[in-house]
Amino acid sequence: MNYMKCKKCGEKAVIKMRQHKLALCKPHFLEWIPEQTERFIKKYAMFSRHEKILVAVSGGKDSLSLWDVLWRLGYSVDGVYIHLGVDGGVNYSAVSEKYAAEFAHSRALGLQVVNVPQIYGATVPELAESTSRGQGRACSVCGLVKRHIMNQVAYDGNYQVLVTGHNLDDEAAALFGNTITWSTEMLQRQGVVLKEAPGFARKTKPFCRFYERETAAYALLSGIPYIYDECPFSIGSKSLYYKDVLNRLEEENPGIKLNFYLGFLRARECGFIPQKDVSPERYAQRCPICNQPTTTDGLCSFCRLVSRE
Amino acid sequence: MNYMKCKKCGEKAVIKMRQHKLALCKPHFLEWIPEQTERFIKKYAMFSRHEKILVAVSGGKDSLSLWDVLWRLGYSVDGVYIHLGVDGGVNYSAVSEKYAAEFAHSRALGLQVVNVPQIYGATVPELAESTSRGQGRACSVCGLVKRHIMNQVAYDGNYQVLVTGHNLDDEAAALFGNTITWSTEMLQRQGVVLKEAPGFARKTKPFCRFYERETAAYALLSGIPYIYDECPFSIGSKSLYYKDVLNRLEEENPGIKLNFYLGFLRARECGFIPQKDVSPERYAQRCPICNQPTTTDGLCSFCRLVSRE
Numbered sequence: 310m311n312y313m314k315c316k317k318c319g320e321k322a323v324i325k326m327r328q329h330k331l332a333l334c335k336p337h338f339l340e341w342i343p344e345q346t347e348r349f350i351k352k353y354a355m356f357s358r359h360e361k362i363l364v365a366v367s368g369g370k371d372s373l374s375l376w377d378v379l380w381r382l383g384y385s386v387d388g389v390y391i392h393l394g395v396d397g398g399v400n401y402s403a404v405s406e407k408y409a410a411e412f413a414h415s416r417a418l419g420l421q422v423v424n425v426p427q428i429y430g431a432t433v434p435e436l437a438e439s440t441s442r443g444q445g446r447a448c449s450v451c452g453l454v455k456r457h458i459m460n461q462v463a464y465d466g467n468y469q470v471l472v473t474g475h476n477l478d479d480e481a482a483a484l485f486g487n488t489i490t491w492s493t494e495m496l497q498r499q500g501v502v503l504k505e506a507p508g509f510a511r512k513t514k515p516f517c518r519f520y521e522r523e524t525a526a527y528a529l530l531s532g533i534p535y536i537y538d539e540c541p542f543s544i545g546s547k548s549l550y551y552k553d554v555l556n557r558l559e560e561e562n563p564g565i566k567l568n569f570y571l572g573f574l575r576a577r578e579c580g581f582i583p584q585k586d587v588s589p590e591r592y593a594q595r596c597p598i599c600n601q602p603t604t605t606d607g608l609c610s611f612c613r614l615v616s617r618e
Numbered sequence: 619m620n621y622m623k624c625k626k627c628g629e630k631a632v633i634k635m636r637q638h639k640l641a642l643c644k645p646h647f648l649e650w651i652p653e654q655t656e657r658f659i660k661k662y663a664m665f666s667r668h669e670k671i672l673v674a675v676s677g678g679k680d681s682l683s684l685w686d687v688l689w690r691l692g693y694s695v696d697g698v699y700i701h702l703g704v705d706g707g708v709n710y711s712a713v714s715e716k717y718a719a720e721f722a723h724s725r726a727l728g729l730q731v732v733n734v735p736q737i738y739g740a741t742v743p744e745l746a747e748s749t750s751r752g753q754g755r756a757c758s759v760c761g762l763v764k765r766h767i768m769n770q771v772a773y774d775g776n777y778q779v780l781v782t783g784h785n786l787d788d789e790a791a792a793l794f795g796n797t798i799t800w801s802t803e804m805l806q807r808q809g810v811v812l813k814e815a816p817g818f819a820r821k822t823k824p825f826c827r828f829y830e831r832e833t834a835a836y837a838l839l840s841g842i843p844y845i846y847d848e849c850p851f852s853i854g855s856k857s858l859y860y861k862d863v864l865n866r867l868e869e870e871n872p873g874i875k876l877n878f879y880l881g882f883l884r885a886r887e888c889g890f891i892p893q894k895d896v897s898p899e900r901y902a903q904r905c906p907i908c909n910q911p912t913t914t915d916g917l918c919s920f921c922r923l924v925s926r927e
Contacts, residue, residue, distance in 0.1 A: 488797055489867075489874060489877075489878050489881075490877065490878070490881055491878070491881030491882050491884065491885045491890075492881075493885050493888070493890040496890075550870075554867065557866075558798075558863065561859075565798060568798075568799065569798050569799070569800070572798075572799055572800030572801075573800050575800065576800045576802050579802070581800075581802045581805075581892070583890070
């Protein structure tokens with residue numbers, strides 16, 4: 310019987326990446342992912358080995374694989390896990406915290422846990438219920454909460470860099486959503502690196518060029534246990550819908566997803582798409598409760614959200 | 619039994635346009651299309667009743683409906699039909715010429731016919747065969763031939779404006795193709811109006827905001843006979859594929875196609891997408907055979923194509 314052969318050694322391949330016309334065996338794939346990650350870190354000037362890095366871990370395949378890869382590459386990376394209080398009938402937050410904690414423990418890495426319901430007296434679904442944000446408000450409130458806490462932990466711990474496990478499918482889906490609606494504000498912000506600014510660590514996404522199936526394969530093949538479920542609140546979200554649209558396109562046109570994203574990055578680089586970084590002038594004020602930079606007088610959006618009666 | 623009611627008169631509607639939340643009966647739909655066309659002509663400053671307009675007619679629903687609407691609105695419009703010599707087992711060019719000629723005759727409108735095989739000794743499929751353009755070369759060569767002849771006829775006849783029947787599906791499909799590949803050159807040129815320049819008439823697309831099903835409904839309901847077939851060479855083309863992708867999206871998200879296109883036009887208008895018109899400096903030279911403006915020394919691409927042995 311014919312089987313795919315690893316391009317590097319001719320042994321039996323475990324994965325074929327059609328967009329790269331590349332098939333690899335398990336050992337070479339487990340080498341390839343860190344090599345490529347290192348290449349992306351350099352190419353986009355994400356960070357150096359002298360910087361203190363914080364990775365936001367969710368307990369899923371992307372963030373745990375990212376932490377594993379950065380650790381293997383010798384970067385100085387601690388983790389933060391944000392317990393959102395999501396149950397959804399599958400005990401989602403508790404289970405994912407367990408995976409994050411086990412991962413950190415097994416490698417003797419530092420993990421800080423921030424428990425939203427314990428600290429703020431309400432779960433993210435409860436906070437979402439209390440707002441007037443429309444459809445998709447759970448995801449929108451969750452995003453606000455996570456951004457706030459990540460910024461706070463990075464700031465308090467003097468981390469220069471905050472990394473997240475966004476993969477190419479995440480980035481391409483967000484890009485597709487921003488493009489199909491021509492959300493020019495969002496298109497200007499969607500880069501690989503968001504520069505640091507007073508009160509904000511630099512933010513970057515070292516896995517942004519890997520397909521989701523590659524980060525999943527990395528986690529499985531390196532034996533990293535992770536939570537398989539999607540967040541129960543994301544079911545039916547625009548983000549999952551756009552991923553599905555792009556996957557159908559990819560099926561018919563291998564590589565289209567990667568080229569869509571890389572073409573966008575090139576269009577940014579050549580100035581066709583203007584870039585917008587965090588403007589210190591816009592974030593000139595500080596929230597009287599949390600002291601984070603904010604664009605308005607009074608409480609920041611996060612403190613307004615959690616201080617609601 | 620329940621049926622859709624016309625929003626204007628309450629009679630039985632013949633069409634529902636979900637993107638506008640609008641259902642109309644036959645008489646009101648046949649009024650609505652010209653009203654909207656007039657609105658678009660003014661909104662995008664396409665042309666006035668004092669200008670001499672040339673419409674490129676293919677014998678299909680879009681261009682014949684457009685000619686009909688502009689004629690009813692009192693614009694001064696002649697037609698040009700380009701016989702490309704496409705047979706494809708359905709006698710495509712001959713049949714579509716017959717529809718164009720019958721339309722012009724029935725309304726006593728002027729139609730100029732340019733017969734490519736008679737003038738240049740080869741059909742467009744034959745010209746395409748003779749080139750080294752890759753996949754999709756028939757469509758690419760056909761585009762080159764049509765642009766050249768339209769420009770020539772407009773120039774020779776002192777037409778200030780050249781209009782084509784491109785509908786929203788055509789424009790959104792082209793935009794989708796240019797966006798999914800971030801073809802920044804093409805994105806800069808894809809406006810509603812391409813300004814006149816020395817040797818070139820102004821070009822515009824008065825139907826660019828109507829869905830294909832609306833132009834088809836207009837042709838059917840006004841009793842305009844037209845060729846139903848798609849060009850046999852377009853089967854399997856990227857353009858039809860992107861239309862299909864967008865129709866699947868539209869099915870699930872009524873209005874997404876229109877909003878995608880209008881969002882793009884807004885992004886152009888506010889300067890987010892740079893606009894590129896025909897640059898007289900770039901087209902500074904004239905082809906020694908046809909005298910059309912060209913970007914290079916020597917023959918223009920069209921004359922190079924048809925002068926090939």
